[in-house]
Amino acid sequence: MRTPLIAGNWKMHKTVADTVKYVKELRLLVRDVTGVDIVIAPPFTALHAAAEASRNSHIGIAAQDLHWEREGAFTGEISAPMIVEAGAAYVIIGHSERRTLFGETDPSVNRKLAAAFGAGLTPIVCIGETLDQRERGDTFGVLDRQITQGLDGITSEQVVQLVIAYEPVWAIGTGRNATAAQAEDAHGHIRKRLQNWFGADGAERCRVIYGGSVKPENIGELAGQPDVDGALVGGASLDVKGFVEIVSRSRGAAV
Numbered sequence: 001m002r003t004p005l006i007a008g009n010w011k012m013h014k015t016v017a018d019t020v021k022y023v024k025e026l027r028l029l030v031r032d033v034t035g036v037d038i039v040i041a042p043p044f045t046a047l048h049a050a051a052e053a054s055r056n057s058h059i060g061i062a063a064q065d066l067h068w069e070r071e072g073a074f075t076g077e078i079s080a081p082m083i084v085e086a087g088a089a090y091v092i093i094g095h096s097e098r099r100t101l102f103g104e105t106d107p108s109v110n111r112k113l114a115a116a117f118g119a120g121l122t123p124i125v126c127i128g129e130t131l132d133q134r135e136r137g138d139t140f141g142v143l144d145r146q147i148t149q150g151l152d153g154i155t156s157e158q159v160v161q162l163v164i165a166y167e168p169v170w171a172i173g174t175g176r177n178a179t180a181a182q183a184e185d186a187h188g189h190i191r192k193r194l195q196n197w198f199g200a201d202g203a204e205r206c207r208v209i210y211g212g213s214v215k216p217e218n219i220g221e222l223a224g225q226p227d228v229d230g231a232l233v234g235g236a237s238l239d240v241k242g243f244v245e246i247v248s249r250s251r252g253a254a255v
Helices: 016-029 044-053 080-086 096-102 106-118 131-135 139-150 156-161 180-198 200-205 216-223 240-249
Strands: 005-009 037-041 059-063 090-093 122-127 163-166 207-211 230-233
Touching (some): 005 090, 005 163, 005 240, 016 240, 037 090, 044 059, 044 080, 080 106, 090 106, 106 122, 106 139, 122 139, 156 180, 156 200, 163 180, 180 207, 180 216, 216 230, 216 240
Parallel strands (some): 037 059, 059 090, 090 122, 122 163
16 A cells, blocks of 8 residues: 655745744644655755754655755755755655756756665656647657656666656646546556556555645545545645645545
């Protein structure tokens, strides 16, 4: 049985003070929640503060990106060891905004994935198609390419440790979201490909979560699909009570 995971990606929102206030409230609100892993991804500037505020709770902290090198002349970049030192245990890799706005590629995703594993971080690797690709009927082809190139070289043992986030680009921040049937269709395809390339055990144990305009109103139906193991939540995670509602309505959560 895969434990659902609900991750809140704050993107470029919240100061250190905002983060501490949020995490203190969150830990009180979810103290009795069981059966679901809870993760938040604040900006880099608030990673350490979030980790300190969540200490001795069951809230995990994620970075929103990383560089594949440990150190070097890479102005503005953050390495995996720096993220670990700040107190994070997870890292988001290959988010659609990183791909579309900042030129992230499948090979760079692959290098970042290796760096994350090397530092002991749990990677949340994002994949998904654009609206044009979906309308051309190329959704599965895009997912296959992103998986084969992005996960190239990892082992069946490692695939169990990572989280894959299927986020159709056309549903990110648009108010549109994939139907539960569309999400399950894509997630089922992803799991079949994982089975082909990493074996049945790895495919069955790897968590595949959905991202794309997730809200309290749609999480129950989405998370109720057999191959949907939680959600990567964007804007709806900025309000702590709304985020807790999403956590509570996800499969396996019991308050």
